[in-house]
Amino acid sequence: MLAAALIVQYATDIPNRHYLYLPLYGLSYLAVGGPVWLKAFSSIKNGTIFSEFLLMGIATVGAFAIGEYAEGVAVMLFYMIGEYAQHGAVHRAKHSIRELINQQPDVAAVEREGSTEQVHPSEVKMGEVIRVRPGEKVPLDGELITERASFNTAALTGESKPIARYTGEEIWAGSINQDVPVRIKVTSGYKDTKLSHILTMVQEAARRKAPTQRFMTKFAKVYTPVVVWLAVALTFVPYLVVDHYVFQDWFYRALIFLVVSCPCGLVISIPLGYFGGIGAASQNGILLKGSDFLDQLRKMNMLFMDKTGTLTEGTFEVQEVHPLNGFDREELLLLAASLEQHSTHPIAKAIVDYTNGQPLQSVQRQQESAGRGLEGEIGSRSILVGNRDWLADHGVQYRGNGLDETYTCVHVAVEGVHAGIIGIADRIKEDSKKAIEDLRGLGISELIMLSGDNQEVVDAIARKLGLDKAYGNLLPDEKYRQVEEALQPDRTVGFIGDGVNDAPVITLxxxxxxMGGIGSDATVETADVVIQTDQPSKIPLAIDIAQFTHRVVWQNIGFALGIKILVMALATLGMASMWEAIFADVGVALIAIANAIRIQYHYTDEGFSLTPPADPSTKEEPVQAECCC
Structure with a gap:
């Protein structure tokens, strides 16, 4: 392109050598226009006759035909500069995705037969132990064996601060070990790591078009042939209506019309905007499974929320144990923990952990009712563990003592007698309240909590957070029906949850x-949006990114179409030259591309968030947990 520009300049500077003009301009044109014509022929071969490449080709050959050599070469030269700028912009837009891909290590140090082998992570089996030195990336998901270590998870979660991990806690592939050599027990295969799932989701999202993108693709297919025929009409129709028709003048106007009408800048700047939105979200720990979900987030005006693990921390501890009817405190705990020992629910884990490793008893004929409780036999005695409704279903007379107003309560009954109550507490997440305030500021008109916990618990949390409504005592299928009833043509409904029982509602x-950090695989797989950090404050951030992306996309559409229509009108009236046409095509495209890139820069500042950091001195009161024993 530089050589072509020099030839154009040289030819222009030697007005007395007209015989050199055409060969020099011809060489210049071939240098910059050859690739465009190749793309035009390739497009025709694939069934698309009227493409932007053909528009540029027709316009520039026409300019040569009427002796406007410099303008013909200039149009093609600037068009190619615009193409390179577009490719560079797309390259920048995909940068965050490439960075994520580069986080996947290709070497793992695995312990085998008393020594350490360097192998590809795909060769490491689950259960084997790998070693990671300070500064290295963790190659596979696993459990930390070392007593304590610090990891940088910024590439996965958008969290810039190192995170401390302790023995037995989960470590993700792609995390960077910060300080001490660590040993990790591998818990997933190479293709099943969290990082692999993230890569798949982000790459699929980049391929999935939003409605605006699909519209512009269809629009361009209709628009391009229409403007070609309008240009033909602009050349010949005036012959029938004007007194002094000059073919060359009207043909020149038609060529300007063609150059201006090229839709390439408009078509590329729109997907570029969505690339920017997806990239900005992923860099902040928010994974979108398609650019169409940016539009859905923007339109969302009603949000249902699970409680445990979503608005509350989901880490429970036994606070009080109250035996009743003559039962012993230790016996009460042992009976409850024995029934709960195989459950994965956080409440069950809290009860089992509270026994401090005491031997638990075997249970026969155990049955579970999701969201209500468990029943089974220990020795010759029938045991019930669950909520008040579970006891009532089995005809057990409930004796309350005020614990229900402070804690989530797990009730134990032995042989039909209420044996006691175990009070368990959870905490509201630090950023939950601010997240609710931000959601209201972004236009979410209805915020509703759905929980399996009793109504008193749910109401108390709803008041603290400022929610519109809260429904308790819900089983998973009842949550589903609540959301199903809310779905209306004039309403966009969202649901956020983390447990496996939330997967059907998330799909609906x-x-x-x-919540991708603590959420189940089924929930993450079915979700449209995944919050890697488990922070509620990321939800309003995702909506803000979606709204900003939408504004930028429509700014580009309005600006590009407005300028093009104006210059096409001026060209029709003979008031525009080829240089105005070049600006209306290449210049407008470059401005639109620069505007689209703003999305990435706007959200990639370190620590960017709608929600300021919480005051560490502020502690939330314990809240009751959702009882799904």
């Missing part, structure tokens, strides 16, 4: 959001 909602 217009926008399904999963």
């Amino acid at each position: 909602a217009d926008v399904g959001i999963a």
Whole structure:
């Protein structure tokens, strides 16, 4: 292109050598226009006759035909500069995805037969132990064996601060070990790591078009042939209506019309905007499974939220144990823990952990009712563990003592007698209240909590957070029905949850959001949006990114179409030259591309968030947990 520009300049500077003009301009044109014509022929071969490449080709050959050599070469030269700028912009837009891909290590140090082998992570089996030195990336998901270590998870979660991990806690592939050599027990295969799932989701999202993108693709297919025929009409129709028709003048106007009408800048700047939105979200720990979900997030005006693990921390501890009817405190705990020992629910884990490793008893004929409780036999005695409704279903007379107003309560009954109550507490997440305030500021008109916990617990949390409504005592299928009834043509409904029982509701909602850090694989797989950091404050951030992306995309559409229509009108009236046409095509495209890139820069500042950091001195009161024993 530089050589072509020099030839154009040289030819222009030697007005007395007209015989050199055409060969020099011809060489220049071939240098910059050859690739465009190749793309035009390739497009025709694939069934698309009227493409932007053909528009440029027709316009520039026409300019040569009427002796406007410099303008013909200039149009093609600037068009190619615009193409390179577009490719560079797309390259920048995909940068965050490439960075994520580069986080996947290709070497793992695995312990085998008393020594350490360097192998590809795909060769490491689950259960084997790997070693990671300070500064190295963790190659596979696993459990930390070392007593304590610090990891940088910024590439996965958007969290810039190192995170401390302790023995037995989960470590993700792609995390960077910060300080001490660590040993990790591998818990997933190479293709099943969290990082692999993230890569798959982000790459699929980049390929999935939003409605605006699909519209512009269809629009361009209709628009391009229409403007070609309008240009033909602009050349010949005036012959029938004007007194002094000059073919060359009207043909020149038609060529300007063709150059201006090229839709390439408009078509590329729109997907570029969505690339920017997806990239900005992923860099902040928010994974979108398609650019169409940016539009859905923007339109969302009603949000249902699970409680445990979503608005509350989901880490429970036994606070009080109250035996009743003559039962012993230790016996009460042992009976409850024995029934709960095989459950994965956080409440069950809290009860089992509270026994401090005491031997638990075997249970026969155990049955579970999701969201209500467990029943089984220990020795010759029938045991019930669950909520008040579970006891009532079995005809057990409930004796309350005020614990229900402070804690989530697990009730134990032995042989039909209420044996006691175990009070368990959870905490509201630090950023939950601010997240609710931000959601209201972004236009979410209805915020509703759905929980399996009793209504008193749910109401108390709803008041603290400022929610519109809260429904308790819900089984998983009842949560589903609540969301199903809310779905209306004039309403965009979202649901955010983390447990495996939330997966059906997340699938049902217009926008399904999963807490990806602690959420189950089923929930993450079915969700449209995944919050990697488990922070509620990321939800308003995701909506803000979606709204900003939408504004930028429509700014580009309005600006590009407005300028093009104006210059096409001026060209029709003979008031525009080829240089105005070049600006209306290449210049407008470059401005639109620069505007689209703003999305990435706007959200990639370190620590960017709608929600300021919480005051560490502020502690939330314990809240009751959702009882799904």
